[in-house]
Amino acid sequence: MRKPLVVANWKMHTSLAEAIVLATSIRNAAADLSQIEIVLCSPFVWLYPIAEIFHTSPRNLKLGAQDCYFTDEGPVTGEVSAKMLKHLCRYVLVGHSERRRLFGESDAMINDKVKAVLRSGLSPILAVGEFKKMYDAKRERGRPTRIEAKSDIFHQIRAGLSGIPSSSLQEIAIAYEPVWAISTTVGSVAADGVYVSTVIAKIRQFLYKTYSRDVAASIRILYGGSVDAENISQYALQPEIDGVLVGAASLKTREFIGVCREFNK
Numbered sequence: 001m002r003k004p005l006v007v008a009n010w011k012m013h014t015s016l017a018e019a020i021v022l023a024t025s026i027r028n029a030a031a032d033l034s035q036i037e038i039v040l041c042s043p044f045v046w047l048y049p050i051a052e053i054f055h056t057s058p059r060n061l062k063l064g065a066q067d068c069y070f071t072d073e074g075p076v077t078g079e080v081s082a083k084m085l086k087h088l089c090r091y092v093l094v095g096h097s098e099r100r101r102l103f104g105e106s107d108a109m110i111n112d113k114v115k116a117v118l119r120s121g122l123s124p125i126l127a128v129g130e131f132k133k134m135y136d137a138k139r140e141r142g143r144p145t146r147i148e149a150k151s152d153i154f155h156q157i158r159a160g161l162s163g164i165p166s167s168s169l170q171e172i173a174i175a176y177e178p179v180w181a182i183s184t185t186v187g188s189v190a191a192d193g194v195y196v197s198t199v200i201a202k203i204r205q206f207l208y209k210t211y212s213r214d215v216a217a218s219i220r221i222l223y224g225g226s227v228d229a230e231n232i233s234q235y236a237l238q239p240e241i242d243g244v245l246v247g248a249a250s251l252k253t254r255e256f257i258g259v260c261r262e263f264n265k
């Protein structure tokens with residue numbers, strides 16, 4: 001059974017005071033959300049104070065980083081390695097579309113990051129997503145459209161997981177985040193639950209064919225893109241969707257707890 005996973009991605013938001021208030025309210029709510037695992041991906045600089053707050057937290061609440069560098073140490077000014085994160089958090093988000101777009105991160109670099117996270121004994125959350133809608137509902141016959149050929153999430157997954165032994169794959173979660181659905185993309189709309197479920201089923205089928213039944217059955221596949229307390233039920237209802245990655249709505253306690261509650265049912 002895959003335990004639902006709800007991930008908060010604060011991106012480059014919050015002051016220290018705001019981070020403390022938010023993290024404390026999430027910690028206080030977590031005990032009543034024992035059916036799910038909650039991961040809070042805060043900016044690097046708040047990881048330590050939040051780790052202190054989470055010291056007394058229920059076991060279903062974990063801390064995550066939003067990125068890491070792919071070597072363990074060295075002359076890399078401004079970067080943070082997975083090895084440095086090892087004692088602070090449990091998860092590291094890798095390959096977010098903002099990293100791919102703003103920092104030109106390639107699939108090869110993302111693959112190195114996934115490996116660095118695993119090497120440090122942490123769990124990667126590999127984010128993948130197409131820039132334009134992958135399946136046009138009217139053309140849904142299993143045939144790839146031209147758009148799909150251009151921005152192939154299966155290519156991102158294959159490259160991101162390249163060279164990783166099957167035994168480690170079970171540590172990884174995949175976040176399907178279509179770029180057109182992320183709240184900060186101009187003209188964005190949340191993908192509908194049936195669409196997301198269709199894509200996630202295809203990802204699982206891909207994992208089955210590429211790796212094994214066990215890998216396909218154990219990897220959690222999440223959806224991310226404009227998720228909030230209002231639209232969450234359409235995702236929580238779909239058995240294929242193992243959880244969500246929440247950006248903007250994770251900065252408001254009530255919204256985020258509302259999202260968690262829906263997956264906790």
Ligand code: PGA
Nearest residue numbers: 182183225226246247248
């Ligand atoms: P959003 O962000 O929920 O604000 O769309 C999701 C993400 O980019 O991870």
